Amino acid sequence: xxSVISITGLNKIYTDGFQALDDIHLDIEEGEIFALxxxxxxxxxxxxxxxxxxxxASSGEVKVRGHDIRADFRLARQQIGLVPQELSLSIFxxxxxxxxxxxxxxGKPRDDAWIEKILRDLTLWEKRDQRIMALSGGMKRRVxxxxxxxxxxxxxxxxxxxxxxxVELRQEMWELVRGLREDGVTxxxxxxxxxxxxxxxxxxxxxxxxxxxxxxxKQALMKKLGKKQLHLVLADxxxxxxxxxxxxxxxxxxxxxxxxxxxxxxxxxxxxxxxxKTLGELGVEIHDLQTEQSSLEDIxxxxxxxxx
Amino acid sequence: xxxxxxxxxxxxxxxxxxxTLMQSIASPVLSTSLYFIVFGxxxxxxxxxxxxxxxxxxxxxxxxxxxxxSESVNNAAFGIHMPxxxxxxxxxxxxxxxxxxxxxxxVGAAATKSVILGLIIMLTARLFxxxxxxxxxxxxxxxxxxxxxxxxxxxxxxxxxDGFEKLQIIPLMVLTPLTFLGGTFxxxxxxxxxxxxxxxxxxxxxLVSGFRWAFYESSDVSVxxxxxxxxxxxxxxxxxxxxxxxxxxxxxx
Ligand SMILES: Nc1ncnc2c1ncn2[C@@H]1O[C@H](COP(=O)(O)OP(=O)(O)OP(=O)(O)O)[C@@H](O)[C@H]1O
Ligand SMILES: [Mg+2]
Numbered sequence: 001x002x003s004v005i006s007i008t009g010l011n012k013i014y015t016d017g018f019q020a021l022d023d024i025h026l027d028i029e030e031g032e033i034f035a036l037x038x039x040x041x042x043x044x045x046x047x048x049x050x051x052x053x054x055x056x057a058s059s060g061e062v063k064v065r066g067h068d069i070r071a072d073f074r075l076a077r078q079q080i081g082l083v084p085q086e087l088s089l090s091i092f093x094x095x096x097x098x099x100x101x102x103x104x105x106x107g108k109p110r111d112d113a114w115i116e117k118i119l120r121d122l123t124l125w126e127k128r129d130q131r132i133m134a135l136s137g138g139m140k141r142r143v144x145x146x147x148x149x150x151x152x153x154x155x156x157x158x159x160x161x162x163x164x165x166x167v168e169l170r171q172e173m174w175e176l177v178r179g180l181r182e183d184g185v186t187x188x189x190x191x192x193x194x195x196x197x198x199x200x201x202x203x204x205x206x207x208x209x210x211x212x213x214x215x216x217x218k219q220a221l222m223k224k225l226g227k228k229q230l231h232l233v234l235a236d237x238x239x240x241x242x243x244x245x246x247x248x249x250x251x252x253x254x255x256x257x258x259x260x261x262x263x264x265x266x267x268x269x270x271x272x273x274x275x276x277k278t279l280g281e282l283g284v285e286i287h288d289l290q291t292e293q294s295s296l297e298d299i300x301x302x303x304x305x306x307x308x
Numbered sequence: 309x310x311x312x313x314x315x316x317x318x319x320x321x322x323x324x325x326x327x328t329l330m331q332s333i334a335s336p337v338l339s340t341s342l343y344f345i346v347f348g349x350x351x352x353x354x355x356x357x358x359x360x361x362x363x364x365x366x367x368x369x370x371x372x373x374x375x376x377x378s379e380s381v382n383n384a385a386f387g388i389h390m391p392x393x394x395x396x397x398x399x400x401x402x403x404x405x406x407x408x409x410x411x412x413x414x415v416g417a418a419a420t421k422s423v424i425l426g427l428i429i430m431l432t433a434r435l436f437x438x439x440x441x442x443x444x445x446x447x448x449x450x451x452x453x454x455x456x457x458x459x460x461x462x463x464x465x466x467x468x469x470d471g472f473e474k475l476q477i478i479p480l481m482v483l484t485p486l487t488f489l490g491g492t493f494x495x496x497x498x499x500x501x502x503x504x505x506x507x508x509x510x511x512x513x514x515l516v517s518g519f520r521w522a523f524y525e526s527s528d529v530s531v532x533x534x535x536x537x538x539x540x541x542x543x544x545x546x547x548x549x550x551x552x553x554x555x556x557x558x559x560x561x
Contacts, residue, residue, distance in 0.1 A: 014561060052402040056560050074310070077404040088395030092327060093320075104316025105403035147399065 003027040003063075004079075004155055004186045005051060010060030012046055012210075020046040022210040024060070028155075028188055033181055035201035035218075036190045037300060043210040044190040045085055048157050052082045064155065078106060081153030085160045085190075087140045091133035095124055098132060099146050106151035118149045121176065138169050145176070156180060158189040162196060174200060194300055198222075206303055213303060229292045230261040230272060235285035242282055248275050313405040317413025318420075321387055325421050332383065333425060340375045340429050343367070344436040347493065352437070358495050359526040365439040369519040370492025372433070376426050376451070377458050377487055377512070378479050384418035384462030385475050392466075392559070401560060407553035415459045422455035439523060446531070447522035453538045454515055460545035467552055467559060486512045496528040511537060 005028040012021035020043045028034050038044050049055035051062050053069060053076075062069045064076040089098065099115055119125040122142040127135060132143060141161070148156060158177070162170045177187055177200060191197055197204055198218065205215040214221075238256040248271065251260040263270040279286065325332050344364075352364030359366075391397040400410060433439070441447050469475045490512030496504055507513055508529075518534025521527035527534070553559070 052398075054398050054401045054560060074404040077402060080402070082398070082402050084395070084398050086395050088398055090391060090394055090396045092324070097320075097323065101316050101320050102399060104312045104319075105399060105405065107310040107312045107404060109312060 002030050004030050004065055005188075006063045007047075007051070008061045010047070010050065010062060011058045012043070012050060012055065013058045020210050021050070021057075024207075024210075024212055026205065026212060026215065028186060029203075031181065031184055031186055032202040033177065033187045033189070033200050035197035035204045036188065036207060037192075037194065037197055037204060038190070038207035040192075042207045044207060045159055046210075047207070048082070048159055048188070048190065052080055052157060053077055054082075074107075078151070079154045081148035081151065081156045083141075083144045083148045083156070083158045083161055085163070087137065087144065089132050089140060089143060092131060094129050094131055095119070095135070095143055095146075096128040098143065099150050102147040103150035108151050114152065115146075115150065118146050121179075122146050123172075138165050141165060142169075145173075149180075153185065155186045155188070158187065160190055160192065162191065162193065170196075206300060208303075228263055230263070230275075231290050231292065232259040232261070232279075232286055233257065233288040234259065235287045238284060244278050244282060245275075248278075310403075310405045310409055313403060314409050314413045314416070317400070317410065318417045321414060321417030322420070324387070325383075325417070332379075332421065333428065336375050336379050336425060337428055337432055340371055341432055341436070343371050344433050347371075348433070348437040358498075359524075361524050361526060362438070364437040365524070366495075366520075367493055368430075368433045368437055368439050369523050370487075370490070370516045372426055372429050373454065373490075373512070373516050373519050374487045374492055375429055376422055376454055377515075378483050379425055380418065380422040380455055380458035381462035381465060381479050381483060383421060384415060384459040385466035385469065385478070386462075387414050387418055388463050388466035389469060389472075389475055393472075397559065407549075411460075411463065411549055411553075415456065415463050418459035418462065419452070419455040422459060423451055426451045426455065441523050442525050443522045447519070449535075450515070450519045450522055450538065453535075453542060454519075457538060457542040457545055460542065460549060464545060464548050464552065486510055487516075491516045491528055511541060514538070 005026075007024055007026040010021055010024040011019070013019045024047060036044050036047070046055060050057045051064070051069065053073060064079055067076040067079075069076045093101070096115070096119075099119065100110060103110065103115070116125065119128055122145060124139065124142055124146060127139065132140060135143065141164075145158075145161070161173055161177075165173065174196075177189070181187060189196075189200070201218050203215065204218050204221055206213050234257055237254075238252070238259070240256075241250060241252065248261055251262070252258070253260060261272070261275060263272070276286075347367055348364035352362070352367070355363035357363065357366075391400065465475065465478045469478075489507065490510050491507070496507050496513065496517075499507060514529060514534040514537035517528040518531050518538070521531040521534070
């Protein structure tokens with residue numbers, strides 16, 4: 001795998017003396033979806049802004065496909081599209097005009113067919129002649145995405161793309177992001193919604209107080225830390241585990257009133273049906289059952305909590 | 309050179325002008341016309357000639373200059389301040405364009421508008437006052453150089469200002485007094501000697517004087533000195549803009 005973005009020793013100290021980024025090292029691989037998770041004020045936007053050239057780094061090096069973002073800024077920036085966190089738009093312009101403007105800024109001649117495609121994909125085509133101030137918040141966010149895609153970037157930054165967006169649009173955005181990935185676009189997104197990262201990302205990075213505290217494959221992360229438990233509440237206490245149940249490595253609680261079966265979520269098939277069948281054969285009556293999963297959220301809370 | 313980007317910014321700014329035609333062209337033309345009517349036609353006919361020029365005609369170059377300066381500064385300042393205010397500037401900062409290209413786009417558009425405005429006011433003046441232009445090329449040269457310099461100056465103000473109030477302060481508190489005391493309505497020779505000397509520190513004096521020379525071949529200071537002053541001011545503004553972007557001052561944190 002080749003790095004699309006390579007960040008080494010990046011620091012950012014704002015003029016008021018606040019250190020927003022602390023010795024960041026990060027490599028983003030070609031074609032992946034990378035989710036950057038972190039609590040408010042962790043430094044996600046700062047990191048993205050530096051890579052995109054909106055904020056100056058205090059020290060460190062950033063390369064986009066081998067091009068230094070300062071010395072080689074034109075080549076570096078041409079590859080990048082950015083969807084900012086805030087709805088920063090000049091509201092008096094029409095949708096079409098603002099998207100064409102974005103393409104122009106990146107030094108590309110007009111391409112009506114491409115612009116039509118992205119506006120249709122984002123269901124903005126009907127609104128193309130509307131002024132931006134007449135659009136709803138969700139539509140404005142789509143306009144920002146259309147602007148970011150106008151110059152056909154190879155790397156797309158999405159800074160909290162689904163903040164304040166309804167469920168339907170969220171699904172649509174996920175679709176869009178997947179589609180872009182299929183076209184070979186590398187995607188870096190920040191989010192507060194862990195399920196979003198869980199759903200979308202190939203790799204996940206966690207940033208807290210300006211430090212990257214973890215970067216891993218999502219699958220590996222889930223495997224390492226993700227376990228699922230089946231809680232069984234029995235009708236009658238089971239003072240001793242029958243022989244037949246030994247193989248399931250059950251945990252017994254409340255003097256045998258409750259059984260806990262822990263299994264690996266990543267395994268193709270688990271043994272729950274077998275367990276339930278065995279319990280039935282033994283005549284153990286189940287009063288209630290529920291499953292619990294340690295989600296990325298738990299992992300995340302644990303990580304951020306620990307290192308805070 | 310990212311020509312498409314310069315074009316995009318330039319057209320974006322010109323489109324803004326077209327959207328706000330009333331405010332950006334009609335209103336300054338109207339207010340300048342009021343000066344022509346009151347000072348040019350009405351009072352002017354009762355005034356003595358200055359340097360052999362009819363008073364109504366005498367004030368035309370200064371009045372064009374007065375509007376030109378304040379509109380150039382206002383418009384250019386607003387042009388760069390607006391995207392900073394809305395946050396839309398992120399896109400310009402993230403695009404593969406150099407600072408020079410950003411300045412050419414924004415200031416180029418603002419200066420174009422100023423030149424057009426200056427020409428419209430000049431033509432409007434003709435409705436109320438009889439005048440002629442002795443040196444059309446020098447007139448154009450002053451018009452263009454002044455527009456460029458003060459649009460650059462406005463750009464600097466727009467970057468410096470961190471609110472709309474500050475945006476208004478410079479044109480209102482600095483430019484208006486300087487233009488009113490810059491010899492628009494009188495010849496410097498009419499002032500007491502001490503004030504004549506003080507006035508020479510007012511850069512607007514040189515602009516008005518040079519501009520008037522282009523019309524009537526009469527001026528308070530030599531036209532060469534005037535031209536030199538405009539060029540010096542232009543260079544100074546270019547230098548400040550250069551510094552602003554070199555340090556990323558107020559545009560990037
Ligand atoms: N211009 C600035 N001047 C001073 N401090 C700043 C500036 N911008 C951001 N910060 C500080 O830097 C820290 C990181 O901010 P950043 O916007 O990168 O966080 P974030 O991870 O994107 O948070 P959120 O999830 O809320 O968007 C915050 O503590 C913030 O207050
Ligand atoms: Mg943020």
